[in-house]
Amino acid sequence: MATPVPFSEPPWLLGLPSPIYKETHRKWQAAIRPFIEEHLHSHAREWERAETVPDHVFGDFAKANMLIPALPAPLPVAWLKRLGIHELLGGVKVEEFDYLHSLIFADEMARSGLAGPGGSLTTGVAFGVPPILKFGNKQLQEKYLPELLKGEKRSCIAITEPDAGSDVANITTTAVKSKCGKFYIVNGTKKWITNGIWTDYSSMAVRTGPEGSGGAGLSMLVVPLKNTPGVSMRRLKVAGQISAGTTYIELDDVKVPVENLIGQEGMGMRYIMTNFNHERLTIAVGTTRQARVALSAAFEYVLKREAFGKPLMDQPVVRHRLAKAGALLESQSAWVEQFAYQMTQLKKDDADRELGGLTGLLKAQAGIVLKEAADTAVLLFGGNGFTRSGQGEIAEMIYREVPGTRIPGGSEDVMLDLAVRQLVKLYKAKTQALEAGSKL
Structure with missing residues (x-):
């Protein structure tokens, strides 16, 4: 085995003592590195040059339950066990998974040096699913979580807009209730949405309050994207991380069931x-x-x-x-x-x-x-x-x-x-x- 190049690994992986990592963390790292190397890093540069990751890779990670670790710790244990997911690679029980396991996963996913290929797989799971898990009611969770957690459908987080990036309080995409009261009618644009082009459902920030209401007028909805009337999407060419699928989304009178509200209005x-x-x-x-x-x-x-x-x-x-x-x-x-x-x-x-x-x-x-x-x-x-x-x-x-x-x-x-x-x-x-x- 070759001697590691200086700075190539964190000290704990070079054999130096660490007070924070337990045996479960070491087993986790040893188990996931070969999988990620085989299914992602060995092709990462090639896929980044091609500006996309083949569709089957998402499925390969989903079948191995290797999208689950992108979620924030602790994991949604009850949901995972209900879906038959009791352990992850390395024998890590889902109830034992903590933020050090999460750190190791994110670190290993970036070992190619490129954020795009790994981000094409995990960004939606990591940031699009948690709002439903944390704040969605039981009905909303039952509707979307089984498919999303098993990797049968894809998600994304849709917050940023052409004129509202870090200034989240100034989001202008509107969600107005229909006369019948059964739908939100969504109009606006979202920009720089990672994974958006492949996404079935987005956790989207929208304005349900009046213009000028700032952050107090924001809510979150699960907005279907792929094959949805009124939704158009196109890839954006960015300087790096191209394979992650940065997307521009336009929403023109998109009908979203009111049941798709995440949590409460105004709490977005x-x-x-x-x-x-x-x-x-x-x-x-x-x-x-x-x-x-x-x-x-x-x-x-x-x-x-x-x-x-x-x-x-x-x-x-x-x-x-x-x-x-x-x-x-x-x-x-x-x-x-x-x-x-x-x-x-x-x-x-x-x-x-x-x-x-x-x-x-x-x-x-x-x-x-x-x-x-x-x-x-x-x-x-x-x-x-x-x-x-x-x-x-x-x-x-x-x-x-x-x-x-x-x-x-x-x-x-x-x-x-x-x-x-x-x-x-x-x-x-x-x-x-x-x-x-x-x-x-």
Whole structure:
């Protein structure tokens, strides 16, 4: 077995001690890596160049219950057991699956260095299904969850619009009740919707309140997309992650049964914000792995590439670049692991309160680290890193994906600001609680 290239794996997978991973986590990682390598990573570059992943791959993952781990932990145990799903690969019982298992899954799914192929399979499951699970009533869950959890149908999350990206409160897609009261009539557009082009059902943010009502006027609906009258979809050509199926959706008088309301009218903003926490953590994990792939590829290259009569690694400036990016990478990796561990120890409400803002900061920092690692890789590969083939191809491909990690799930500058605002809010609330307690 070859010696791992420095920075190519997180320390716990290099045999170094870790206080957070248990035997169940190690078995999980050892079980899923060969499956993901065979069914995804061995073809990832080819599929990204072709700009699509073959339809059968989604089915292959579904049959192996390898879409389920994309859901937020803890898993919907009652639903899974009802569907006959009691264990995942490696013998992990569905009731034992925690956020460290989730971290390992997201990390392994990104080991090709490319977010598109893996994202084409898991994005809809990870972010489109949870609103139904968390907030949908029994009737809605019975209607959609069996097909979605078994991978017989596909889902997506549809929030972003041409004029409302990170500014979720300004969504303009409307859902107005029909005169008969049996339907919502949906009109508007959604843009940059990952997986949308293949999607049967979307968990969609819509405006049910009056214009100008901001976040208080938002709701969420399950809106059928594929083969639905009034719905038109087309692929968007983006710089990276092309195979993930970024989609533009137009909705023209689309009739949606009122029973498809997720939770309560006017509560959409809360549902969206809660859902973002899992999305941002998942993005942070995958992005951190992409940074590993970029930096370790560059490290391996400069060990053998010669210039000015000696290997590039003998140049102090080269070592400096690797060290700078490596320090950022390992710090980010440790923070991601710490975050996932904290999620395993906190109750859901406590985690949302204590970590909600920090999740945005974690995601933003992951993008910053990836940019540094991708810049380093391209510069050290030189002309090869600027070429869409050959030894530097992976560096060039990852470089194009950097904006796709810094913008979705909340743009970087918005996340940095959100994190501090949330920390201030939490600090003031705790201070007020202490002051109130001291007066008793």
